[in-house]
Amino acid sequence: MDLSSLLQALIPSWNSAYLLLGFFAYLAIAGSIVLGKLVPGVVLADGTRLHYRCNGLVLLLLLVALLGISAKMDFVSPTAISERGFELLSTTFIFSFLVTLALYFAGCKSQSKSSSLKPHTTGNLIHDWWFGIQLNPQFMGIDLKAGMMGWLLINLSVLAKSIQDGTLSKSMILFQIFCALYILDYFVHEEYMTSTWDIIAERLGFMLVFGDLVWIPFTFSIQGWWLLANEVELTMTTIIANCLVFLIGYMVFRGANKQKHVFKKNPKAPIWGKPPKVIGGKLLASGYWGIARHCNYLGDLLLALSFSLPCGISSPVPYFYPIYLLILLIWRERRDESRCAKKYKEIWTEYRKLVPWRILPYVY
Numbered sequence: 001m002d003l004s005s006l007l008q009a010l011i012p013s014w015n016s017a018y019l020l021l022g023f024f025a026y027l028a029i030a031g032s033i034v035l036g037k038l039v040p041g042v043v044l045a046d047g048t049r050l051h052y053r054c055n056g057l058v059l060l061l062l063l064v065a066l067l068g069i070s071a072k073m074d075f076v077s078p079t080a081i082s083e084r085g086f087e088l089l090s091t092t093f094i095f096s097f098l099v100t101l102a103l104y105f106a107g108c109k110s111q112s113k114s115s116s117l118k119p120h121t122t123g124n125l126i127h128d129w130w131f132g133i134q135l136n137p138q139f140m141g142i143d144l145k146a147g148m149m150g151w152l153l154i155n156l157s158v159l160a161k162s163i164q165d166g167t168l169s170k171s172m173i174l175f176q177i178f179c180a181l182y183i184l185d186y187f188v189h190e191e192y193m194t195s196t197w198d199i200i201a202e203r204l205g206f207m208l209v210f211g212d213l214v215w216i217p218f219t220f221s222i223q224g225w226w227l228l229a230n231e232v233e234l235t236m237t238t239i240i241a242n243c244l245v246f247l248i249g250y251m252v253f254r255g256a257n258k259q260k261h262v263f264k265k266n267p268k269a270p271i272w273g274k275p276p277k278v279i280g281g282k283l284l285a286s287g288y289w290g291i292a293r294h295c296n297y298l299g300d301l302l303l304a305l306s307f308s309l310p311c312g313i314s315s316p317v318p319y320f321y322p323i324y325l326l327i328l329l330i331w332r333e334r335r336d337e338s339r340c341a342k343k344y345k346e347i348w349t350e351y352r353k354l355v356p357w358r359i360l361p362y363v364y
């Protein structure tokens with residue numbers, strides 16, 4: 001695609017805006033009706049506490065079923081998203097910009113009574129809009145579920161387009177299955193996400209909204225878009241190797257996150273059938289957490305790689321997601337390391353001696 005057609009494709013449209021508004025209306029309405037486990041969020045500045053409703057899996061399955069039925073009855077086109085990828089991207093970008101501006105002014109208004117309000121310099125204004133004012137990523141009942149659901153909807157529409165074009169390949173099927181399993185698993189374990197950095201510490205500013213609504217769905221699906229335009233021949237050996245990378249990645253990713261989750265709830269719970277090795281009564285040094293200090297990141301990286309391998313190695317474009325994740329997680333691990341060193345002091349030093357590897361044993 002040349003530059004002028006790219007710019008043309010990026011012009012936002014009303015049709016894209018309607019698709020987006022329909023999606024958010026569904027999340028706001030169904031999200032408030034569909035029941036789910038209520039998990040408490042952090043305490044806000046005014047002393048109140050929001051609750052995160054873990055109903056993502058039902059919401060997602062219901063939405064896919066509704067869209068499937070609507071497509072069957074010719075109410076919506078299954079390729080509605082894949083036919084307007086770039087204009088949907090720019091429309092979502094503008095939407096994120098406007099929503100965070102509205103949130104910024106709402107946040108200013110509610111904080112104007114607070115004595116801790118910062119003086120309004122231009123630097124503060126931009127900082128507050130970018131990083132947000134209010135904790136707990138929720139807006140009109142819409143929270144961080146939107147990005148992961150959007151990613152699956154884009155993938156499914158890309159799948160529909162490849163079927164319509166008669167180009168459905170083994171690569172596309174593998175990519176679709178791996179991503180769908182990852183996204184479903186995310187919602188099956190939604191409760192675990194309520195204790196992650198994005199939920200407990202990140203404020204609702206442009207950075208978080210852009211990351212969730214634009215970055216996740218549109219960049220994590222690049223492999224699918226790429227496969228629509230490129231042909232790849234996979235041998236049986238490469239398919240098996242690709243499945244192994246996915247399975248090992250999943251085992252390490254989910255296993256490590258689960259072991260920590262279980263350990264935080266019950267520090268005596270057995271790990272791999274044996275009593276856990278615990279440092280200073282607080283840090284788990286058994287199982288995956290005895291192999292590397294962030295084995296969960298290794299699992300996530302292998303999963304990301306498995307989403308790109310179906311595209312072969314002829315182009316770096318489909319490897320955008322694993323490369324981005326590698327940079328992000330190396331940076332995040334460093335930040336987490338310094339946070340834990342401050343928090344746990346000498347017991348962290350002891351843990352580091354016992355488990356010297358950060359992410360990948362014998363390499364890093």
Ligand code: NDP
Binds near residue numbers: 283
């Ligand atoms: P972690 O789940 O690794 O949590 C780190 C925290 O766990 C530390 O700050 C510390 O917190 C605690 N901890 C660390 N080591 C130990 C130990 N040995 N024993 C007990 N507690 C320990 O971090 P994230 O929230 O960054 O990641 C969660 C998941 O999300 C990961 O699997 C990651 O791969 C994934 N992720 C995916 C991204 C994507 O774009 N695909 C982006 C970012 C993350 P405490 O103070 O509570 O003890």
